[in-house]
Amino acid sequence: MRGRQVIGTDGPVARALREQPPAGERVELVVVALPAPAGPVGALPSGDLAALVDATLTPAIAALRAAAGDGEPTRVAIVCPASAVLPDHRDGARSVVAAGLAMLAEVAAATPGLAANVVAVADDVPPHEVAEAVGFALAQPSLNGATIRLDGGRDAALAAETRAEGD
Amino acid sequence: MSARALVTGGTSGIGAAICRRLAADGWRVAVAGRSAERAGLIADEIGGVAVVGDVADPGHDPVALAAEALGGLDCTVLNAGVIADRNLPGTADDDWALLLAVNVLAVHRQARAARAHLAASGGSILMTASDAGVWGEPAIAGYSITKRMVLQLMRCLAAEWGPDGVRVNALCPGDTEPGMVTTTAGRRNPGATDGWLAPPLGAIVQATDVAGAAAFLAGPDAARITGVGLLVDAGMRASATGWKDGAA
Numbered sequence A: 001m002r003g004r005q006v007i008g009t010d011g012p013v014a015r016a017l018r019e020q021p022p023a024g025e026r027v028e029l030v031v032v033a034l035p036a037p038a039g040p041v042g043a044l045p046s047g048d049l050a051a052l053v054d055a056t057l058t059p060a061i062a063a064l065r066a067a068a069g070d071g072e073p074t075r076v077a078i079v080c081p082a083s084a085v086l087p088d089h090r091d092g093a094r095s096v097v098a099a100g101l102a103m104l105a106e107v108a109a110a111t112p113g114l115a116a117n118v119v120a121v122a123d124d125v126p127p128h129e130v131a132e133a134v135g136f137a138l139a140q141p142s143l144n145g146a147t148i149r150l151d152g153g154r155d156a157a158l159a160a161e162t163r164a165e166g167d
Numbered sequence B: 001m002s003a004r005a006l007v008t009g010g011t012s013g014i015g016a017a018i019c020r021r022l023a024a025d026g027w028r029v030a031v032a033g034r035s036a037e038r039a040g041l042i043a044d045e046i047g048g049v050a051v052v053g054d055v056a057d058p059g060h061d062p063v064a065l066a067a068e069a070l071g072g073l074d075c076t077v078l079n080a081g082v083i084a085d086r087n088l089p090g091t092a093d094d095d096w097a098l099l100l101a102v103n104v105l106a107v108h109r110q111a112r113a114a115r116a117h118l119a120a121s122g123g124s125i126l127m128t129a130s131d132a133g134v135w136g137e138p139a140i141a142g143y144s145i146t147k148r149m150v151l152q153l154m155r156c157l158a159a160e161w162g163p164d165g166v167r168v169n170a171l172c173p174g175d176t177e178p179g180m181v182t183t184t185a186g187r188r189n190p191g192a193t194d195g196w197l198a199p200p201l202g203a204i205v206q207a208t209d210v211a212g213a214a215a216f217l218a219g220p221d222a223a224r225i226t227g228v229g230l231l232v233d234a235g236m237r238a239s240a241t242g243w244k245d246g247a248a
Helices: A012-019 A046-055 A057-069 A089-109 A127-139 A158-166 B013-024 B036-046 B062-070 B093-121 B138-164 B207-218
Strands: A003-008 A027-032 A074-081 A114-121 A147-150 B004-007 B028-033 B049-052 B075-078 B124-128 B167-173 B229-232
Touching: A003 A012, A003 A057, A012 A027, A012 A127, A027 A057, A027 A127, A046 A057, A046 A089, A046 B093, A057 A074, A057 A089, A057 A114, A057 B093, A057 B138, A074 A089, A074 A127, A089 A114, A089 B138, A114 A127, A127 A147, B004 B013, B004 B062, B013 B028, B013 B036, B013 B075, B013 B207, B028 B036, B028 B062, B036 B049, B049 B062, B062 B093, B075 B093, B075 B207, B093 B124, B093 B138, B124 B138, B124 B207, B138 B167, B138 B229, B167 B207, B207 B229
Parallel strands: A003 A027, A027 A074, A074 A114, A114 A147, B004 B028, B004 B075, B028 B049, B075 B124, B124 B167, B167 B229
Antiparallel strands: none
8 A cells, every 4th residue: 555644743844745745655654753952951851851752752653663563564764853863962852852763763674564764854954855855765675774864964074063163 | 088979770780780899999889779678788788878769750869869878979870771572563652651761761860960969079970871772672672762862861961061070971781691681570580691692702791891881981080081882792783793693
């Protein structure tokens, strides 16, 4: 059964993904987990961190669990903040949750019936670019357990930010 | 004056080994755990103090209790954790809620509670993550997710609190004896390592090995080390296939 389900954070990225035709012949599940920045995690009460997890990671786990259990081969893309890869302590709360989402994709990639990848995006990436990357991730049969970083190279090397500030 | 440490999950496995190692190195140690009997036994053994309670209970503050008993803190070892032998499809809502509460939220809450004490002493936080947080294991999916979160939390706090002089690091043990593999009910029997996957070094990691790494990261030789997740896994994560070559 061909088709795409988009769940999670509503907004321009989710809308772009809903408007995009399915990338392949398999069932597609796209989890959009792009909460608003919540600041440094050390300043955040644990209840607020729990709420952030409950709004993003916990429903993602439930959705992937259901997809794994329904017997239909499913390709999954998780869209999350770029800080899933290299944390940003000024945006630490989202960094922690995004790291959990990345690991969710990695263990899902090794789960029968699922293929899962992460598209980790900086806040200023246009929604259509995110949708194109998600479409690519969903269409490539051998891409599984990977993280595609859409940040314009911001986190490619320490020098990237240094150069931007110095120019 | 002796350095002062709190070790949560200090009543068994890696935590107990860390308590014993720090005490042997001259630290005064608060042994924290749910069992008053076990905490008391280890505290008596090493000349420390027992702190009893469940780290998952937001009303329980082991940091405050330990700081009061010891007159401050120089290291907080956030070691308490739980595991669920569940793959992703088998991870029920209750499994995930417990993993999150103990492995992430309690660590976050207690790190925040410790910050002021450690800023005053120039001390450090040491979190017990896992090699499963570095490279996930589908058979323990929820656990792997929480340990990746712990590693990210550690890095963020290291950067955030570094200007206060607070170091934050993590240990990433592989399968360890005694450790969660043998001290968690329903898993393997204590001392029984037959059939364990052999790491490249050939020998199963001992809890004392992890405690040695903890003592290093807590001590003065690591004064310029922060934001590090140190694998203590005998090479299990060094290669995609090295650990598959034979059983220990």
